[in-house]
Amino acid sequence: MHNFEYAAPASVADAVAALAKPDAKVLAGGQTLLPTMKQRLAAPTQLVDLRKVAGLAGISREGDAVVIGAMTRHADVAASPLVHDAIKGLGALAGLIGDPAVRHRGTLGGSLANNDPAADYPAAVLALGATIVTNKREIVADDYFKGLFETVLGEDEIITKVKFPIPEKSAYEKFRNPASRYAMVGVFVAKSKTGVRVAVTGAGSSGVFRQKEMEAALAANFAADAIKGVKIAAANMISDLHGDADYRAHLVGVVARRAVEASA
Amino acid sequence: MVQVSMTVNGKAVSAHVEPRTLLVQFIREHLRLTGTHVGCDTSQCGACVVHIDGKAVKSCTTLAASCEGAQITTIEGLAHGGKLHPMQQAFQDNHGLQCGYCTPGMIMTAVDMVNRKGHQLDEATIRHELEGNICRCTGYHNIVKSVAQGAREMGGAK
Numbered sequence: 001m002h003n004f005e006y007a008a009p010a011s012v013a014d015a016v017a018a019l020a021k022p023d024a025k026v027l028a029g030g031q032t033l034l035p036t037m038k039q040r041l042a043a044p045t046q047l048v049d050l051r052k053v054a055g056l057a058g059i060s061r062e063g064d065a066v067v068i069g070a071m072t073r074h075a076d077v078a079a080s081p082l083v084h085d086a087i088k089g090l091g092a093l094a095g096l097i098g099d100p101a102v103r104h105r106g107t108l109g110g111s112l113a114n115n116d117p118a119a120d121y122p123a124a125v126l127a128l129g130a131t132i133v134t135n136k137r138e139i140v141a142d143d144y145f146k147g148l149f150e151t152v153l154g155e156d157e158i159i160t161k162v163k164f165p166i167p168e169k170s171a172y173e174k175f176r177n178p179a180s181r182y183a184m185v186g187v188f189v190a191k192s193k194t195g196v197r198v199a200v201t202g203a204g205s206s207g208v209f210r211q212k213e214m215e216a217a218l219a220a221n222f223a224a225d226a227i228k229g230v231k232i233a234a235a236n237m238i239s240d241l242h243g244d245a246d247y248r249a250h251l252v253g254v255v256a257r258r259a260v261e262a263s264a
Numbered sequence: 265m266v267q268v269s270m271t272v273n274g275k276a277v278s279a280h281v282e283p284r285t286l287l288v289q290f291i292r293e294h295l296r297l298t299g300t301h302v303g304c305d306t307s308q309c310g311a312c313v314v315h316i317d318g319k320a321v322k323s324c325t326t327l328a329a330s331c332e333g334a335q336i337t338t339i340e341g342l343a344h345g346g347k348l349h350p351m352q353q354a355f356q357d358n359h360g361l362q363c364g365y366c367t368p369g370m371i372m373t374a375v376d377m378v379n380r381k382g383h384q385l386d387e388a389t390i391r392h393e394l395e396g397n398i399c400r401c402t403g404y405h406n407i408v409k410s411v412a413q414g415a416r417e418m419g420g421a422k
């Protein structure tokens with residue numbers, strides 16, 4: 001790892017100021033950034049550690065939404081009765097990320113800023129129609145993800161929290177790569193008064209995406225059989241040593257049906 | 265350079281380190297506590313697991329600077345008064361190690377598991393919770409037995 005300067009400011013404003021240095025980067029749980037730096041795939045000159053910034057961690061219920069701070073660890077989301085009662089799929093998802101040690105450090109904000117095409121949280125954010133709140137603005141999920149490891153976040157923009165609307169039913173099903181534990185295919189299904197949303201991670205060659213044919217079929221009849229006929233094209237699927245595009249396309253259907261069956 | 269101060273196995277320590285110093289480097293190279301191992305460069309093997317404020321984390325994927333003010337426990341901090349911790353004893357009793365390289369991380373992960381999941385752990389739970397720890401020798405069978413025994417004995421059962 002190349003050397004860098006380290007700052008641990010106590011407020012969002014001070015963190016943004018520290019990010020003004022060239023090649024500065026936010027450090028949250030470090031579970032993606034530090035491995036990347038160790039491999040010298042990233043070499044920021046300044047790390048701005050958010051660990052002391054007040055008010056960035058925590059889970060609360062605000063009206064018909066669950067609001068989770070950007071620095072909230074995966075383990076805390078997984079262990080939260082509030083999350084499990086309100087959005088069952090979201091609590092389950094957090095408990096499936098990586099392993100216990102990764103969950104003790106990794107954060108919601110870090111996962112969303114990174115937008116790995118095989119990460120889990122992006123599926124929940126997109127399927128639940130969550131709103132990402134930053135130091136500058138509020139971004140709806142449909143506008144936030146911009147392809148592989150790309151989002152609309154600016155260089156000096158910090159995610160502070162995410163607002164997840166509470167659905168009637170939800171579930172997340174993940175077909176894990178047994179070695180890395182990332183999603184080969186992960187499907188989040190959310191049914192609410194306004195309709196059904198289905199988001200797929202791990203499979204799409206430009207990252208997380210909504211499967212609108214499934215959404216329409218499920219809005220008419222919320223049952224696994226309703227999406228049996230939906231054909232998933234292999235054209236936009238990831239093909240790698242873990243599985244080719246045809247295999248992933250097939251898995252999307254299987255995993256989506258399991259998610260519908262598991263919805264509660 | 266940054267100044268870091270933390271408590272390691274109950275002892276206050278502090279040092280001037282480069283910001284890029286990983287917690288595992290701080291523990292092994294500055295404090296000379298070499299029980300914590302480094303088995304990979306990719307945050308996957310778990311040989312480096314220690315507890316930060318009571319929770320299992322990979323010390324190769326944490327900056328020492330981020331642990332300012334924290335309470336750290338390493339494998340050296342488990343035994344008391346010449347008596348092995350029940351989880352260490354369970355690994356010895358069940359032949360839960362061969363080369364021993366993964367063992368410090370396995371034991372620190374296992375103790376954290378018991379703290380969160382209690383003293384009666386079934387095989388499926390133990391295997392699921394050990395997903396972040398890789399062993400190249402044992403085939404895991406005796407590790408799982410060790411963790412189950414250690415969990416019971418941490419609760420006082422024999």
Ligand SMILES: Cc1cc2nc3c(=O)[nH]c(=O)nc-3n(C[C@H](O)[C@H](O)[C@H](O)COP(=O)(O)OP(=O)(O)OC[C@H]3O[C@@H](n4cnc5c(N)ncnc54)[C@H](O)[C@@H]3O)c2cc1C
Pocket residue numbers: 025026027028029030031032033034035070071096097098099102105106107108109110111113114116118119120121153157158159160180181182183306307308
């Ligand atoms: C062994 C292993 C297995 C894993 N398995 C999975 C898995 O199964 N599923 C999964 O989804 N993930 C997995 N991960 C990744 C893990 O979830 C990471 O914790 C997560 O992707 C990044 O979160 P972090 O808090 O660690 O962020 P960091 O690594 O600290 O940061 C990641 C990026 O986000 C930026 N950033 C962080 N916080 C903010 C913020 N608040 N605002 C703006 N930018 C920010 C950083 O600058 C950096 O570019 C795994 C990681 C490891 C090491």
Ligand code: FES
Pocket residue numbers: 301302303304305306307308309310311312313322323324325
């Ligand atoms: S050395 Fe830390 S996970 Fe392998």
Ligand code: FES
Pocket residue numbers: 360361362363364365366367398399400401402
């Ligand atoms: S005992 Fe050798 S790696 Fe586990």
